[in-house]
Amino acid sequence: MRQVLLDARLLPDPRTPDLILDDAALAWRDGVIEFAGPRSALRAAPDDVITRCERDLLLPALIDCHTHAVWAGDRIDEFAERQRGASYADIARRGGGILATVRATRAASEAQLIEAALPRVKALIAGGVATIEIKSGYGLDFASETKMLRVARALGQLTGARVVTTLLALHALPPEFEGRRGAYVRAVATEWLPLLLDQGLVDQVDVFIESIGFSVEEARVLFRAAERLGCPIKAHAEQLTLTGASALAAEFRALSVDHVEYLDALGVRALADAGTIAVLLPSAFFALKETQLPPIAALRAAGVPLAVATDLNPGTGPQRSLTAALNQACVLFGLRADEALLGATLNAARALGVHELSEGLQVGTPADVARFSIARWEELCYWQSGVSARAIYCRGRLIG
Numbered sequence: 184m185r186q187v188l189l190d191a192r193l194l195p196d197p198r199t200p201d202l203i204l205d206d207a208a209l210a211w212r213d214g215v216i217e218f219a220g221p222r223s224a225l226r227a228a229p230d231d232v233i234t235r236c237e238r239d240l241l242l243p244a245l246i247d248c249h250t251h252a253v254w255a256g257d258r259i260d261e262f263a264e265r266q267r268g269a270s271y272a273d274i275a276r277r278g279g280g281i282l283a284t285v286r287a288t289r290a291a292s293e294a295q296l297i298e299a300a301l302p303r304v305k306a307l308i309a310g311g312v313a314t315i316e317i318k319s320g321y322g323l324d325f326a327s328e329t330k331m332l333r334v335a336r337a338l339g340q341l342t343g344a345r346v347v348t349t350l351l352a353l354h355a356l357p358p359e360f361e362g363r364r365g366a367y368v369r370a371v372a373t374e375w376l377p378l379l380l381d382q383g384l385v386d387q388v389d390v391f392i393e394s395i396g397f398s399v400e401e402a403r404v405l406f407r408a409a410e411r412l413g414c415p416i417k418a419h420a421e422q423l424t425l426t427g428a429s430a431l432a433a434e435f436r437a438l439s440v441d442h443v444e445y446l447d448a449l450g451v452r453a454l455a456d457a458g459t460i461a462v463l464l465p466s467a468f469f470a471l472k473e474t475q476l477p478p479i480a481a482l483r484a485a486g487v488p489l490a491v492a493t494d495l496n497p498g499t500g501p502q503r504s505l506t507a508a509l510n511q512a513c514v515l516f517g518l519r520a521d522e523a524l525l526g527a528t529l530n531a532a533r534a535l536g537v538h539e540l541s542e543g544l545q546v547g548t549p550a551d552v553a554r555f556s557i558a559r560w561e562e563l564c565y566w567q568s569g570v571s572a573r574a575i576y577c578r579g580r581l582i583g
């Protein structure tokens with residue numbers, strides 16, 4: 184049968200958000216769009232199943248291209264400690280921070296991790312998201328990283344959302360490798376990555392390149408291995424300091440570099456030349472009360488495509504609404520609403536290498552569609568608390 188949405192306002196291409204078709208129709212079969220245009224041009228088919236949209240706005244479903252949505256335990260006490268004046272470093276010294284989440288995640292079963300993560304993923308979907316990137320990085324041993332990636336795949340099956348998985352074993356040094364950094368990096372690059380790719384659990388690889396994470400040279404070891412294996416790469420780069428991570432990532436034609444608050448002119452040039460997307464994570468910036476703003480004007484001037492994501496994670500990103508993150512990107516980073524919308528749709532698709540979603544709603548593309556009861560598309564960026572979708576379809580299937 185063919186699904187048909189009628190009486191809609193259609194925003195098919197976020198590159199031209201003001202070109203909205205009034206009295207539009209959208210139709211798909213087997214999850215692939217067959218018609219997108221004025222209702223008057225739609226020819227009825229005998230197997231049409233019709234939904235009337237009451238003049239709601241239809242647009243490409245949103246894409247959250249950077250999350251750490253799978254974890255066990257919580258960091259709520261840490262939040263309270265920080266409110267009482269403790270620094271992130273104080274908390275880490277007392278055994279908190281990422282390593283607290285690692286202990287809890289290692290101890291949790293797959294079922295427990297699914298139970299914990301499912302409401303987070305459903306919250307993202309309720310806000311109009313149909314594609315979600317989920318990273319590992321709280322396991323930090325082979326079995327626990329495998330477990331996290333299996334949970335990410337299961338969340339895709341359970342919710343119907345498209346889940347893109349990322350191996351982030353180089354997130355923090357696991358305690359058992361204290362003093363043996365090189366051995367850990369080599370194990371991830373030469374043993375874990377090929378095995379996990381073989382099992383179909385990894386779509387791309389990521390590294391936390393930072394003074395408190397891994398060095399540019401350590402990241403290079405992993406990127407070389409990923410390149411040999413044909414695995415796309417991305418990096419947490421220039422979040423807290425300038426490390427040169429973006430230039431390294433660009434050298435390897437990374438899909439994206441994420442955070443980029445401390446990015447310099449050289450890094451901007453490197454991203455532009457490589458066609459790498461800069462992913463902005465304003466909710467982490469907000470949570471850490473950072474003051475160093477990403478160089479938006481320079482990125483714009485160089486033509487680097489911008490994306491926006493939630494960075495959903497237990498420590499620095501308790502953000503379950505992508506449209507709330509769009510609001511923060513506009514308010515905190517000075518993005519225009521059209522840039523934010525593009526950053527949560529077509530550019531986010533490019534940041535994940537999901538190229539079939541990088542051209543908008545067209546005949547022949549997947550029916551990943553969000554339906555919002557809003558008068559103007561700018562409301563997606565305007566409301567501080569985010570906006571709920573009235574319906575959300577992934578590959579033509581209603582998922583929320």
Ligand SMILES: [Zn+2]
Pocket residue numbers: 249250251419494
């Ligand atoms: Zn992150």
